[in-house]
Amino acid sequence: MPRMHTLADSRREQNRAYWTLVLPGFLIYIAVMAFPTVFSIFLSLSDYAGGKLFGGNPVHLVGLKWYKNLFSDEYFYLALKNNMYIVFVSVFGQIPLGFFLAYVLYRGLVRFADFFQTMIYLPTVISTVVIGILWKSFFAPYGAFPELVRLFNPAYEYGISNHPMLPVLFVILWMYTGMYLIIFIANLQKIDSSIIEAARIDGASESQTLRYIILPALSGVLVTTAILAISGSLKSFDLIFVMTGGGPANRTSVLSVYMFDKAFKGAPRYPLANAISTVMVIISFLLIGLTKWVESKFGGRE
Amino acid sequence: MRDIKDTQSVSAKVNLVLTYLVMLFFTVMAIYPLLWLVMNSFKTTTEFQLNKLGLPQDWVLVNYQDSWVRGKFPVLIINSIVYTGITTVVTLVFSFMAGFAFAKIPHKATKFLHGSFIIGLLLTLQSIMVPLFLIINWVGLYNSRLGVLIPYIGIAMPMGIYLGTEYIKSIPTALVESARIDGATYMKIFISIIIPMAAPVGVTVAILTVTGTWNEFMLINILTSSDTLKSLPVGVQKFAGALSSDFGKQFAALVIGLIPMLLFYLVFRKEITKGVAAGAVKG
Structure with a gap:
């Protein structure tokens, strides 16, 4: 007679199966993300100056020394200001524009919606590196931009811009608006279209439909996209690293480029770099908290 | 009137x-x-x-003939395919295994483990960059394919777990239970029931992982030094970024760098837009 499965046997098997299924992913995740995040905070409070991680020079905790260092560095504020410009363009440029385009396509105000959507989303899928070099060459003194301006203003002469962030902000708007278009379209399609039709039959105008039906239904999505835009803007690295490298004279630097320079350019200053990344996380959480607070205070009429 | x-x-x-x-x-x-x-x-x-x-x-x-050879594009493209392919497959398998356990095997550790993955959606690449660089050096994986792949998989995991768990929860538990009564092991259930039924969300996770991994630039830049290990974006940046006055070759290199994702987009347009919308809801 075969051995009967007891309840305890099945429990044990269940337990073993659980850990077999979970552990491979969890161990990699801990090693690659969770532990390094904690380690980063530790590093930002230490005097580790490179060299062997264990068994080299002893590492001491030095408190908030690097944070004080950071807050007295003018380049930190310059980078932070540029990040805020990007946040601004994302929240008040990409989101409204993406919403406008999504709305036009969703309401069927034009034909060939699929074509428009495909084309407008296209810049988002291409490697940021390709985009960055492309625009760098486009805006270069010997690139196409001065030529293009001369078509309209023959007297134009290329000079060093007083607003070096403007081209960067333009490219950011150009590149990511399509992403918000996609997010809004997907969520607009979830709205029950019979409600909109009923309102239209009852004589509601296009703008009334938008104001009283569509916008309230999307308030949650608007907050989500705002959070996405804020955290994405604070993290932006690739495009600026490739397009300007933070130059000229750090005037287009952002926090992540500033941090990269401290860690990997010249003599490594790992603790300072990790203080920067920790501050970035804190700012990001603060801004996200602020967004949620604004929503709970003024939004949420559903 | x-x-x-x-x-x-x-x-x-x-x-x-x-x-x-x-x-x-x-x-x-x-x-x-x-x-x-x-x-x-x-x-x-x-x-x-x-x-x-x-x-x-x-x-x-x-321009294309020159750039293709001098930019070492064949190696770069093969590297990118290897990094992206392996990362995507391993992420899918590991995150759906864990998602299956979280969704269908009651266990007191689930709350903590699943929760830690969800926190991972909020962690930033910037915070882990320097520690990861130091750790990878310390374990001797600097400038190796494995030293790139392991971080890539770990980074893609939270999104895979999040979307995978949510989806697998919607698969009827009765299916799993009746298979258990018939004597199937959890592994067998995973392979013969969960994987086929979770295929739709698998496509979404795969799309997000492929686009994210293919375009990744910052980490591979600091974790490798040999040209033979670089991915397409890093190679394009090294080669085309240095050609500041030879525009013809630079533009050809950029077009070569652009084509793979363009093709991927044109083929999987519908799935990509669906995946982006699903991935953005995380908040």
């Missing part, structure tokens, strides 16, 4: 034309820079200097 109707239809027509013009404007804005790039990649650098905005007078392929 008739007049009002006429003015209404006239203003409606004006509105329609305006709407088309606005949409057309944004479409041209979106693709003109890319067309400009492709067009100029067929000009010699000398011609580009004289004619920056117009079509090439004669279309030459010499």
Whole structure:
């Protein structure tokens, strides 16, 4: 007679199966993300100056020394200001524009919606590196931009811009608006279209439909996209690293480029770099908290 | 009465034309820079200097021939395919295994483990960059394929777990239970029930992982030093970024760097837009 499965046997098997299924992913995740995040905070409070991680020079905790260092560095504020410009363009440029385009396509105000959507989303899928070099060459003194301006203003002469962030902000708007278009379209399609039709039959105008039906239904999505835009803007690295490298004279630097320079350019200053990344996380959480607070205070009429 | 109707239809027509013009404007804005790039990649650098905005007078392929060889593009493309392929497959398998356990095997550790993965959605690459660089060096994986792959998999995992768990929860538990009563092991259930049924969300996770991994630039830049280990974006940046005056070759290199994702997009357009919308809801 075969051995009967007891309840305890099945429990044990269940337990073993659980850990077999979970552990491979969890161990990699801990090693690659969770532990390094904690380690980063530790590093930002230490005097580790490179060299062997264990068994080299002893590492001491030095408190908030690097944070004080950071807050007295003018380049930190310059980078932070540029990040805020990007946040601004994302929240008040990409989101409204993406919403406008999504709305036009969703309401069927034009034909060939699929074509428009495909084309407008296209810049988002291409490697940021390709985009960055492309625009760098486009805006270069010997690139196409001065030529293009001369078509309209023959007297134009290329000079060093007083607003070096403007081209960067333009490219950011150009590149990511399509992403918000996609997010809004997907969520607009979830709205029950019979409600909109009923309102239209009852004589509601296009703008009334938008104001009283569509916008309230999307308030949650608007907050989500705002959070996405804020955290994405604070993290932006690739495009600026490739397009300007933070130059000229750090005037287009952002926090992540500033941090990269401290860690990997010249003599490594790992603790300072990790203080920067920790501050970035804190700012990001603060801004996200602020967004949620604004929503709970003024939004949420559903 | 008739007049009002006429003015209404006239203003409606004006509105329609305006709407088309606005949409057309944004479409041209979106693709003109890319067309400009492709067009100029067929000009010699000398011609580009004289004619920056117009079509090439004669279309030459010499830029592509030069860049393809000097930029070592065959190696870069193979590397990118290897990194992206392995990362995507391993992420899918590991995150769906864990998602299955979280969704269908009751266990007191689930709350903590699943919760830690969800926190991972909020962690930033910046925070882990320096520690990861130090750890990878310390364990001796600096400048190796494995030293790139393991971080890539770990980074893709939270999204896979999040979407995977949610989806697998919606698969009827009765299916799992009846298979258990029939004597199937959890592994067998995973392979024969969960994987086929979770295929739709598998496509979403795969799309997000492929696009994220293919375009990743910052980590691979600091975790490798040999040209033979670089991915396509890093190679393009190294090669094309250094060609500050040889525009013809630079543009050809950029077009080569752009083609794989463009093809991927044109083939999986529907799935990509669906995946982006699903991935964005995380908040």
